[in-house]
Amino acid sequence: MMRLAVISLFPEIFQAYMGAGIMRRAAEKSLVGFEVLHLRDFAAGRHRIVDDYPYGGGPGMVIKPEPVYEAVKYAKRDGLPTLTILLSPQGKPFTQRMADELSGEKGKRRLLFICGRYEGIDERVRASLVDEEISTGDYVLTGGELPALVIIDAVVRLLPGALGDEDSLKEESFSWGILDYPHYTRPPEWNGMRVPEVLLSGNHGQIALWRRKEALRRTLRKRPELLRMAGLTPKDQELIGKIKEEDYEPGK
Numbered sequence: 001m002m003r004l005a006v007i008s009l010f011p012e013i014f015q016a017y018m019g020a021g022i023m024r025r026a027a028e029k030s031l032v033g034f035e036v037l038h039l040r041d042f043a044a045g046r047h048r049i050v051d052d053y054p055y056g057g058g059p060g061m062v063i064k065p066e067p068v069y070e071a072v073k074y075a076k077r078d079g080l081p082t083l084t085i086l087l088s089p090q091g092k093p094f095t096q097r098m099a100d101e102l103s104g105e106k107g108k109r110r111l112l113f114i115c116g117r118y119e120g121i122d123e124r125v126r127a128s129l130v131d132e133e134i135s136t137g138d139y140v141l142t143g144g145e146l147p148a149l150v151i152i153d154a155v156v157r158l159l160p161g162a163l164g165d166e167d168s169l170k171e172e173s174f175s176w177g178i179l180d181y182p183h184y185t186r187p188p189e190w191n192g193m194r195v196p197e198v199l200l201s202g203n204h205g206q207i208a209l210w211r212r213k214e215a216l217r218r219t220l221r222k223r224p225e226l227l228r229m230a231g232l233t234p235k236d237q238e239l240i241g242k243i244k245e246e247d248y249e250p251g252k
Contacts (some may be wrong), residue, residue, distance in 0.1 A: 002103070003110040005075045005082075006148055007068065009050065009117050013145045025154070026162040035075065039063075042070035043161040051118055060119035068114060068125045081109035084131045085151075087116065087144030091133030094151060098134070102151070103158035111155070113145030139185060144219045177230035178219040181211040212236070217243045 005016055014036045017023060026032045040048045044066065051061040076082045076164050083102075092098070102111060114121070114130065126133070136147040156162055184195040198210045219226050232240070 001030055002156070003035070004032060004082065004115065004152055004156075005035040005110055005112045006115065006145075006152075007039055007071045007075065007113065008115040008143075008145055009039050009150075010115075010143065010145055011038045012147065014093070018152075019148055021164075022157050022162055026156050026159060029161055031159045031161055032156055037071050037075060039067050039071055042074065042232070043067040044171045050249045052105055054119060054252045058093040058119070062119050063125075065122040065124045068121060069129060072112065072114070075112050083109055084112045084114065084129055085123070086126060086130040086133045087135075087147040087151075088133045089135050089138070091135040094134050094147075094154075096154070098169050099151070099154040099158060104157045113144070113148040113151070115148050117143045135146060178215050179223055180219070181215040212216075213243065215240045216240055217247070218237050220244075 008014070014034075018027070018034050019034075023032075023034075039050050042066075043050045043074070050067045051063050054060070061127045072084060110118060114125070134147070134151065136150050141147065184199060188195045188200060196210065198206050201207070216227075216236060219230075220240060220243060227240070230236075
């Protein structure tokens with residue numbers, strides 16, 4: 001079983017998401033265990049204060065190190081090896097490869113996420129308690145809860161048995177190293193737009209070839225930088241050549 005723990009000032013953010021869909025099914029199958037810790041429960045004093053003004057002045061408040069330390073200690077109380085992750089814009093960019101690596105630790109250790117708020121967390125937390133800093137993108141959010149959910153979702157769905165159709169993992173965006181191919185369902189014609197005939201043919205070899213080609217086409221148009229790292233085969237290179245010929249527009 002993979003164990004996931006979260007330290008947050010807003011644990012209710014996680015309750016609905018972890019109780020629905022793939023997250024709920026994974027927990028029911030004992031593939032993953034969730035624990036959400038309220039940071040304020042680990043603060044000292046009657047008022048459970050978790051933040052204070054920054055030394056040196058400036059706007060906002062900073063989360064104090066003591067309650068974070070106590071929460072981390074409690075999360076690790078069973079002695080299970082734990083990777084402690086701080087959600088931070090300074091961290092490594094989160095990728096599908098990182099999700100694969102984290103999901104591979106399912107039976108070996110716990111993933112513990114620290115979600116910051118306000119102006120940030122006392123630097124001594126980063127220096128003494130954190131094993132890894134991860135960023136989900138170059139933008140500003142009000143806290144680390146949404147990035148934590150993004151990572152948790154990406155990791156849990158990779159656990160064997162979490163998805164109803166394990167084959168779907170093999171053909172998803174970024175699992176291939178490129179973007180996904182277009183998807184269609186019934187009806188075969190809608191608003192004057194028809195499903196490509198090859199998908200109605202029943203020829204699985206041709207369907208697989210069409211899907212790969214269209215995935216390459218979509219990647220070439222929208223995220224061409226991914227192709228440099230995708231480990232393309234000679235057949236892929238041949239398909240890309242055909243795509244460029246088909247998409248060529250004189251004067252552009």
